[in-house]
Amino acid sequence: MVELIHTIADHSDDVNCCAFSSTLLATCSLDKTVRLYSLSDFAELPPSPLKLHTYAVHCCCFSPSGHVLASCSTDGTTVLWSAPSGQALAVMEQPGGSPVRVCRFSPDSTYLASGAADGSVVLWNTQSYKLHRCGSVKDGSLVACAFSPSGNLFVTGSSCGDLTVWDDKMRCLHSEKAHDLGITCCDFSSQPVSDGEQGLQFYRLASCGQDCQIKIWVVSFTHVLGFELKYKSTLGGHSAPVLACAFSCDGQMLNTHNVLHVLTQHTRYVTTCAFAPSTPLLATGSMDKTVNIWQFDLETLCQGYMEDQLKQFTEDWSEEDVSVWLCAQGLNDLVGIFKINNIDGKELLNLTKESLADDLKIESLGVRSKLLRKIEELRTKMNSLSSGIPDEFICPITRELMKNPVIASDGYSYEKEAVENWISKKKRTSPMTNLALPSLVLTPNRTLKMAINRWLETHQK
Incomplete structure (x- = not known):
């Protein structure tokens, strides 16, 4: 290791x-x-x-x-x-x-x-x-x-x-x-x-x-x-x-x-x-x-880390963790509702369209839809982790295993084609932070590509 x-x-x-x-x-x-x-x-x-x-x-x-x-x-x-x-x-x-x-x-x-x-x-x-x-x-x-x-x-x-x-x-x-x-x-x-x-x-x-x-x-x-x-x-x-x-x-x-x-x-x-x-x-x-x-060993550490994160950052979230997550998604107005109803990480992942409307009384269809999309993103991440693929190997844009990873000027790694398409449509913004990119230069992440190839050789024989 x-x-x-x-x-x-x-x-x-x-x-x-x-x-x-x-x-x-x-x-x-x-x-x-x-x-x-x-x-x-x-x-x-x-x-x-x-x-x-x-x-x-x-x-x-x-x-x-x-x-x-x-x-x-x-x-x-x-x-x-x-x-x-x-x-x-x-x-x-x-x-x-x-x-x-x-x-x-x-x-x-x-x-x-x-x-x-x-x-x-x-x-x-x-x-x-x-x-x-x-x-x-x-x-x-x-x-x-x-x-x-x-x-x-x-x-x-x-x-x-x-x-x-x-x-x-x-x-x-x-x-x-x-x-x-x-x-x-x-x-x-x-x-x-x-x-x-x-x-x-x-x-x-x-x-x-x-x-x-x-x-x-x-x-x-x-x-x-x-x-x-x-x-x-x-x-x-x-x-x-x-x-x-x-x-x-x-x-x-x-x-x-x-x-x-x-x-x-x-x-x-x-x-x-x-x-x-x-x-x-x-x-x-x-x-x-x-x-x-x-x-x-990047693969071993990432895999061990992400298995821990799967537990720590989802089912084991406290009510306060959920509140921080809501704020990060721009859903600050829901913090009070979630606290009153004691929504922790496990309850968050079990929320449905019906429970948001009937149990939590969230009236806005737009807010319910946005929240459900964010919860689905969490579930998707959990599924990718439980499949054994380290999240560092997955493109933040496509949510698929990267084949040609590059580093953008925001410090994140993306699939080259995906981030090029993003930049062409969104101009100079980061897909992860929405901040302006200091530069449009994309640098091949050879270390990450080698780690992905090693992982593929080991897990997909």
């Missing part, structure tokens, strides 16, 4: 962070360096190590294109590097010179957020290398940061345990005590749930902390309805502080309430983890000064 394929032992002190682009792996350490490796053979690149920081490097991250690498340090600076050449592009000093603990690019690469030990958070313009906006939290160091997939908001986490949500104008939308002993990391799922008719969007956010917990939150934001952050669940499995959490690039790997696999190779605390964007690789960094590269 998961295999250790390579160990990097070049750092002379604790590894604090690791990050992937489509072709490179970056690592940083208390030893003041940033190192770059090729994903083809894990050989260190000629410019590496990158030496400019004068104190420990706490965090590193690639821009979405992978062309620029950012790193931040106790020395109070955030440095932008050219990923291919290792050349320093800019050194940006945190206001007040406080140690910078975390940095993250916005999804469109326009801005870079940096959070510091004095609670300050800065948005830097990545073209001019100038300070764009800044803010601060009242208590604690900022040690975690994550942008929503759309980039219209981002979240910071503090050593005091607070999650703070900011909009793209640097206005504080919400602050909440999330972890009693302090937050260590947070990450958004790349897969938003969206209602195309009303523009309502939901994102899943994961946070972890010194309290040994990983928590899942549901985040929604519209200019009409405003912002909302809801606690969803707590993931168990750790008996010590959780120092890092990350969603896989398809947004699914962390989204399960079951431990899929436990990695035990490191000899000291694991401080960081990262998924590769286009290959089934996971990197983990540790206080033992090493970085381990793991390869996981």
Whole structure:
């Protein structure tokens, strides 16, 4: 299921962070360096190590294109590097010179957020290398940061345990005590749930902390309805502080309430983890000064995960889960009716045209029809999963097994012909989020195609 394929032992002190682009792996350490490796053979690149920081490097991250690498340090600076050449592009000093603990690019690469030990958070313009906006939290160091997939908001986490949500104008939308002993990391799922008719969007956010917990939150934001952050669940499995959490690039790997696999190779605390964007690789960094590269079997993990999801996200939905789902479908007005009638996941799947009209007294034919279509989509998904086909292998448009999967600029994979037809009819919108596509370029998803072919060879002999 998961295999250790390579160990990097070049750092002379604790590894604090690791990050992937489509072709490179970056690592940083208390030893003041940033190192770059090729994903083809894990050989260190000629410019590496990158030496400019004068104190420990706490965090590193690639821009979405992978062309620029950012790193931040106790020395109070955030440095932008050219990923291919290792050349320093800019050194940006945190206001007040406080140690910078975390940095993250916005999804469109326009801005870079940096959070510091004095609670300050800065948005830097990545073209001019100038300070764009800044803010601060009242208590604690900022040690975690994550942008929503759309980039219209981002979240910071503090050593005091607070999650703070900011909009793209640097206005504080919400602050909440999330972890009693302090937050260590947070990450958004790349897969938003969206209602195309009303523009309502939901994102899943994961946070972890010194309290040994990983928590899942549901985040929604519209200019009409405003912002909302809801606690969803707590993931168990750790008996010590959780120092890092990350969603896989398809947004699914962390989204399960079951431990899929436990990695035990490191000899000291694991401080960081990262998924590769286009290959089934996971990197983990540790206080033992090493970085381990793991390869996981996409088919096995997806199948096991989706079997768990089949149970967790359908029959075992709570009444609150059903309410969240209704809102995601733009059926907010039905939440009260469903709560009064104690409709949980099992009852939801058993609803019929007659029960909607006679028992729940939903008068609108249009609303009943829409709800039935959404419920049928759930049933179809359950049927596809129970047939043994991992949902990642099914095109979101056709709901059929993909033969020629491609990745669109929204990050989702589709059957090539289906998404081409969609774009020709719907212009520049995402079939999954209904948001404008940044680009019409479709990239062959060779990794997914190989996984589908392996699955076919095994299951359809």
